[in-house]
Amino acid sequence: MKALNTVKITFPSRSVNEGFARSALSAFAAQADPTLDELADVKTAVSEAVTNCIVHAYANTIGPITLTAALYEDGTLRVAVADKGCGIPDVSKAMEPLFTTGGADRAGLGFAVMESFMDSVKVRSAPGKGTRVTLSKRLGTR
Numbered sequence: 001m002k003a004l005n006t007v008k009i010t011f012p013s014r015s016v017n018e019g020f021a022r023s024a025l026s027a028f029a030a031q032a033d034p035t036l037d038e039l040a041d042v043k044t045a046v047s048e049a050v051t052n053c054i055v056h057a058y059a060n061t062i063g064p065i066t067l068t069a070a071l072y073e074d075g076t077l078r079v080a081v082a083d084k085g086c087g088i089p090d091v092s093k094a095m096e097p098l099f100t101t102g103g104a105d106r107a108g109l110g111f112a113v114m115e116s117f118m119d120s121v122k123v124r125s126a127p128g129k130g131t132r133v134t135l136s137k138r139l140g141t142r
Contacts, residue, residue, distance in 0.1 A: 003070035005031065010066045013058040013083070021050045021067055021081075028069050029077055034139040041117035042077060042137055048113045049081035049133045057085025057131060075140040082132040088125035 007028050011017045022043045029042055046067070053065045069079045114121045118135045125131035 001072050001074065001076075003072055006068065006070045008066065008068040010064050012062050013054045013065050013085075014062060015054055017065070018047055018050045018054065021065075022047050025067065025069060025079060029071070029139065032071050032075055032077060032139040034077075038137065038139050042079070042135075042139075045114045045117045045121075045135050045137075046079060046081065048111075049079075049135065052111075052133070053081065053083040053085065053131070057083040057087075059086070071139075074138065076136060076138050079135045080132055081135075082130060084130040087127040087129050088123070088131055089127050 005028075007024075009021075009024060011020060025046045026039055026043050029039060034042070050065060050067070057063065057065075063083060063085055066082045067079065068082075069077065071077055111121065111123070114133070114135060118137045120134075120136040122134045123131065124134075
């Protein structure tokens with residue numbers, strides 16, 4: 001299916017850019033006329049994906065995060081959040097609730113949160129090469 005509209009933005013993995021990513025994605029998704037709940041779901045999932053890049057992919061450094069989004073004719077919004085950080089050695093393990101490599105101050109619920117708010121969450125990762133999280137949700141289902 002061909003995308004009706006797409007956007008791609010790249011920004012540094014600074015914590016202040018998490019809010020920017022949420023806002024930019026929200027503005028892009030608004031053209032699909034989502035409900036406020038749908039918009040909140042997408043913003044929360046994107047926030048978690050971007051935060052994972054900041055906290056885990058680039059733990060003590062700054063690197064690029066790329067957010068791409070596409071809207072399709074059927075109302076599906078597909079968002080990819082990608083980094084070129086450390087990668088995830090075991091994606092299945094990382095997606096288990098409460099698993100974290102971020103220490104005691106992290107809950108280990110990022111992927112579980114994404115899965116609870118989106119229709120689909122796919123993760124591709126390679127150690128030393130980075131991670132790409134693809135989120136999908138059908139919008140405008142009023």
